[in-house]
Amino acid sequence: MTELSGGPSLPQERRIVTAIPGPKSQELLARKTAAVAAGVGTVMPVFAARAGGGVIEDVDGNSLIDFGSGIAVTSVGASAEAVVRRATAQLADFTHTCFMVTPYEGYVAVCEELAALTPGDHPKKSALFNSGAEAVENAVKIARAYTKRQAVVVFDHGYHGRTNLTMALTAKNMPYKHGFGPFAPEVYRVPVAYAYRWPTGPDHCAEEAAAQAIDMITKQVGPDNVAAIIIEPVLGEGGFIEPAPGFLPRIAAFAKDNGIVFVADEIQSGFCRTGQWFASEHENLVPDLITTAKGIAGGLPLAAVTGRAEIMDAAHAGGLGGTYGGNPVACAAALGAIQTMRDLDLNAKAQRIEQIMKTRLTALQDKYDIIGDLRGRGAMIAIELVKSGTKNPNPEATAAVAKACHAAGLLVLTCGTYGNVLRFLPPLVIGEELLNEGLDVLEEAFGQL
Template sequence: MSAVPQERRVVTAIPGPKSIELQARRTAVVAGGVGSVLPVFTARAGGGIIEDVDGNRLIDFGSGIAVTSVGASAEAVVRRASAQLADFTHTCFMVTPYEGYVEVAEALAELTPGDHAKKSALFNSGAEAVENAVKIARSYTKRQAVVVFDHGYHGRTNLTMALTAKNMPYKQGFGPFAPEVYRVPVAYGYRWPTGAENAGAEASAMAIDQISKQIGAENVAAIIIEPVLGEGGFIEPAKGFLPAIAQFAKENGIVFVADEIQSGFCRTGQWFACEDEGIVPDLITTAKGIAGGLPLAAVTGRAEIMDAAHAGGLGGTYGGNPVACAGALGAIETMKELDLNGRARRIEEVMKARLAAMQEKFPVIGEVRGRGAMIAIELVQDRATKAPDAASAAALAKFCHAAGLLVLTCGTYGNVLRFLPPLVIGEDLLNEGLDIIERAFAAL
């Protein structure tokens, strides 16, 4: 278990004096474009707790945006990464390779959906993985167009900004963007005009119609979708939508890419969220939860597609860094050993029951949704009109932060509270965090 005591403790205002002092230093030297949800400076973290420099201990419902699923100082991650650190920090896999990279690729071949022959390429970040998935798909299909979806988020590089739906804060003022990117509707059940029960069939028909008429299926290299749309508001596409899109891709020689950067590695109670409807993607992109907090990302997919790029066409100086690979092997060991898929499903059980009870009491809660430990509540000014309530989301987050609970907001309309607790969080802390959320709603 974590060396950090697993109990919430608020001993100063949040942020406290030391954090405020550090924030002043930060403002002087760190670019203003780099934001922070909560300017408390971390001293140590583990389990379900973040301890700041002032000695406050916050319950962590963010996991560094779905990264520290195994905790922020998991024993196996620390042990394996420390051993690797002592042996060597870097040789560049493209210069002289090492076993850790191969082991991670073997693990990915075993864990990702489908029993076809698979290969992987490792990178540093989710955006890099998505960008390389596009390179590989274009190389394989000899086509150029890429199809993405409303409310999708795929990264902050030039190409992945083009793939991302939301303008502020991701795209504003940063154009021009990469060409040959096309956006189509997604089955956002809660906001679908004819009701959630029709969203899967209607949205997939609309998307397929638009692709066929506006782009031409024969020009599409890849269709990229998050099986649970993260930044867009933890939107689970209505049932039937993903299978229909995957089938359309298959029939038209289009590479179907599941972006599992936020939803992968036990987060939704399965190794990968696309497994829920039996989707077997051609390529799958992973990052975030893969390495217990060390920077690592991957593209894994059908061997013949992965091999389409010419030798030397894929890579990067730090891609598959040996210390990060060791961390990934430690994270995967932890996930298997502690059955973190089972833990994620238990977190869903606890959270959904408590949040559903709150929904009955507080009309501001329009919908409770999500899977596993990827749960969200969408806030509305009025349940009939479903007008988004971003102000309440901000106020609730502020209340929680002051009480020692770290929560994050998201959503195209900024009106979604998202909960991403570490999968190793204790149930007492989970319930205490939910108590604070309930108090926050009462105070609203």
């Protein structure tokens, strides 16, 4: 099957013509080492030349199957026709004026789309930013302005960004927080319903985790002091954890009952990634605020906070914004990406990807007992690797499988609080033959363990 979106000149095939990385990538890697700060790491040291559909072509001519989408960014492909066309047209008109100086229609149009697409039929407004961390940080500002409260509640295994405040919101120390403190105050962390690792098992996980979280908030913080509760409907960097069914509605109800702004961080899970426009929809959640980024603009930097109009309007004039927030080229790209999602029904495509991947991965789990858990929704799927016969995390096997996949031309990513989760984020436009070939490579990598 050929790609559903992107440049037709890019063959949708896995093609290995050199070792990975090849000589040109190795030359560029040496230049990177000399010129780029060491703290900027690289998952797979191959330098991209072209990308589209379900493949990335490197500077040595290797064509790699993409199970990463630039960390859930290029859901419509890395060169989607509507994204390229609209962004190119906008580039020719103007690249920047700053929306806070002389506004432009594209920003408004993106906010209108967000109001239409996000859950709930209440009046909504948005503000646009550059990155997911900026969106989360501004959601906190908005919630504090609206409630006149300070405390923020987040969850174990959660990830929300790399700025000072969002590092405080993030659970995992390495590599996100280590050595970078002190962090912003008035942040409180409570348990999440991680069914696979819940001490009493999955059956009562949602009920017990919600009760523990609410008890901790009530005793340690006080609901009247809480401005916002922030959670990813599918926890991303923490391991693609789906909170046990019933947990999120219980937490949302507690927030509503206590005048707390309920914020869904949909930065990784939004825009058709889980088979719905937003992962909140799987449990009929209607968040007060939703933060988005990643998949919103087909690879261009854009982020948003969208929510109830009365909450969004709580910040004073001039209190929200930024020089580049809602850049006109990024807004044009976002309108092209959303058009592509609609035209190609990428929610249905994500559901089909889930069906294929879970069927193949279930068979793999039956064969290899180090696959402790298979989870996820849509094209946001993960397997958690453990030591045989236990639930002890197995980051060594995880790294070995990822390395074998990379050498064979399949880009996969790892994640998880314990570094033992393989996560799969293929572009939603990937062809089924290419998807299955990537799963073949994965299976071969397990066979090499």
